[in-house]
Amino acid sequence: MPEGVPPSGADATSETLVAVAKGPASLSPSRAGDFMQCPLLYRFRVIDRLPEKPSEAATRGTLVHAVLERLFDAPAAERTAPRAKALIPGQWDRLRESRPELLELFADDADGERLARWLTEAERLVERWFTLEDPTRLEPAERELFVEAELDSGLRLRGIIDRVDVAPTGEVRIVDYKTGKAPRPEYAEGALFQMKFYALVVWRLKKVVPRRLQLVYLGSGDVLTYDPVVADLERVERKLLALWEAIRLATETGDWRPRPTKLCGWCDHRAHCPEFGGTPPPYPLPLTRAT
Ligand code: SF4
Secondary structure (H helix, E strand, O other): OOOOOOOOOOOOOHHHHHHHHOOOOEEOHHHHHHHHHOHHHHHHHHHOOOOOOOOHHHHHHHHHHHHHHHHOOOOHHHOOHHHHHHOHHHHHHHHHHHOHHHHHHHOOOOOOHHHHHHHHHHHHHHHHHHHHOOHHHOOOOEEEEEEEEEOOOOOEEEEEEEEEEEOOOOOEEEEEEEOOOOOOHHHHHHHHHHHHHHHHHHHHHHOOOOOEEEEEEOOOOEEEEEOOOHHHHHHHHHHHHHHHHHHHHHHHHOOOOOOOOHHHHHOOOHHHOHHHOOOOOOOOOOOOOOO
């Protein structure tokens, strides 16, 4: 799914807060990633539900994902780059209709130049996909598949998988599109975490370990693959359980530590972050455990 998409909605109802106060009932790769990046960021997004401005990059990611998904509606022979590019204006209209807040992205772009550049970049990303995969030879079993599975511990894992391919032999390949650039090799493990998360969910749901995990980086024209084994997925499960416990502890104590990194440059919440001289809003949940 598109990178950097925050949870929707900024209004935490009392019912939601009561549920959240018991600790998270479920985890998605994005929210697990938030907590690993910075516990305070997780709090701002999941508990305080502070609003975030839509970004051009994340919105372009959503648009490109929609185009690649819809292209498979066409018969195989017609899945060409010109056809995919022709889908962009309609998908952009659809996106703006479903998320009116996106209108503010180009509100100050009087001559339309910035929007034109942004759309051209979306076209470039779509075109690059055709150098990495051949959709005329693919028949996805699933696109934008919502998956959810409960672990023995009670933790529910959920997420949306961009594409699932199933070979005639029954082997499963999980594919995720990224509109950014491939990470340097030393950071590949972080990128694969999300894919192993999905593989664990699929394994739990279908009792089959996916044969291949594939990350398609449209920003740099790279494809990163990994063939997981059971031990990988068991490791990810242990890691998620530890993460779940850490989130539960922070929820009960209110101890959400900021963890500054260079990613703070993209954080919408610096005004509330002590690392940048800000003050978090009052903690909205009852504290049930001392730090
Ligand atoms: S600015 Fe950095 S440290 Fe502060 S909440 Fe955001 S990610 Fe965390």
